[in-house]
Amino acid sequence: MIDTTPSFSLRRFAQALPIDEALPALTSALAAGSSAVLVAPPGAGKTTRVPLALDGAPWLGGRKILVLEPRRLAARNAAARMAATLGEEIGESVGLRARLETRVSKKTRIEVLTEGVFTRLILDDPSLDGIGAVLFDEFHERSLEADLGLALALDAQTSLRPDLRLVVMSATLAGEPVAELLGGAPLVASEGRSFPVETRYLGKDPTRRLEDRMADAIARALRAETGSILAFLPGQGEIRRTAERLHERLDPNDAIIAPLYGALDRREQDQAIAPAPPGARKVVLATAIAETSLTIEGIRVVIDCGVAR
Template identity: 70%
Template sequence: MLPIFQAIPALKGALSDRETAVLVAPPGAGKTTAVPLALLGESWVGDGKIVMLEPRRLAARAAAARMAQTLGEAVGETVGFRVRLQSKVSAKTRVEVVTEGVFTRMILDDPGLDGVACVIFDEFHERSLDADLGLALARDSQGLLRDDLKILVMSATLDGARVSALLGDAPVVESQGRMFPVETRYLGRNDRLRLEERVGRAVERALAEETGSVLVFLPGQGEIRRAESWLAERLRRPDVDLAPLYGALDPAEQDRAVQPAPAGRRKVVLATSIAETSLTIEGVRVVIDAGLSRVPRFDPSSGLTRLETVR
């Protein structure tokens, strides 16, 4: 049983008594896929729908797919999603997973959020401009137009007291989750080798010494493609599949990377930071971090923001 189920009775009670609540649950507790379905049967939902915000398109699609699978349905029936350039919803949809930008447009078009019983802000600790704006607009709607609208803020790493104060001293519900032993190995840095070769050798070692699939974090699409080429040329393991994962990738390829490896096979997922939150890639036992990240930096001389690769 997922750890989040222990916190759901308290969460239901909090939302029955108040219009706002905060849920703090560690990664892997199951909050993203379990909470919307658990709230769906509450009396205050009625015939309305639950809208849940995700920071990334991949996370929105994956969450919708997992919840639909739990119900034994196809995406677009009880559970659907809407992201930029793609949607799967129907008249039957009761839980709608959307990206933060889509929600902003939704509430600007309909400030009263007609037909919506609850808005869930998932992974709120990422604190994007769209998420902050969406929460501000939802609070305005709640205060001026919809005193029955429920707002739930969820996160794995969040100062619950501060967000509670922001929501008018909303009750804070915590899930303790489960912790598993993690062994950290530092392989050192050899700057004479290109990044893709250093990563490739680490993957070869992980596949030889450990079981299960491997998740590799790289700073960007270019590094992912070069590491994929290096491994495709030198990896002599017919039971291993290579799966890149980044934002610009075709949605079908993204979904293939997130899905568990077929029986008897292993997978090496080469990902950007897109896989850091909101996603659980089944079967992964080893995580390799290249130690580099691509972040936006403001350049005062040009007045522009550019991407910079940093340790």
């Protein structure tokens, strides 16, 4: 039986985010029905604001909220930001489950987990006992695990748990087909904030190595622009060689060089995502791991090498 309680008092946050305007419509949709689709542009705050806003909803009945992320780094970053918003550490009200890393406690009400972990969880417990809502974040990436997870969650909702809430969240996905898949679920949209973007094409020089051209582009941007830089490279090797070239030609005071890729040590990943110290600039050299699900504060310039692996 679905709880039709119209609404509840939304949590107040110290910092306003664009997604806040969409929260009343989302909470009302979930009070009246079992599913919803949320479309919000990158940086609107859906990943870290929506779970906190839904926490405490009457229809949860004291059960947990699960937030699914496509990658470990994104899951850890989301959990850390939500925990910091509450003035806590990961493992208290907000927990984390990922491969080789579990930080939850009896106090945990929101769990952030990777899609692969969720698949194993729901196969072991098809009724999702103790879970009140499952939020599929960054669903536009359309991985096999995300599609399988949603199919299994829909099956659980239909046959075992009609009180289970499902929310599909995306930055770029056309929401109507997903809403139809969810049985005509309400579609909630957030306009977000847009900023002017200038695109500059630097051309190609096939006679030079990719790392040399990227180091040139980064050095040029550091001289011409303010703020930190996010540079995309195809893999760990290219990142390492580009970092070597930048260390050779840049003064250590010019910028902090911060690699970011999946195999990197967790502490180094966290340092790459963290804001640059006051008065300092940062150059984040990243693989496609930073293309979605992550918000790196202070980035003003993005340099894409145009090559993917």
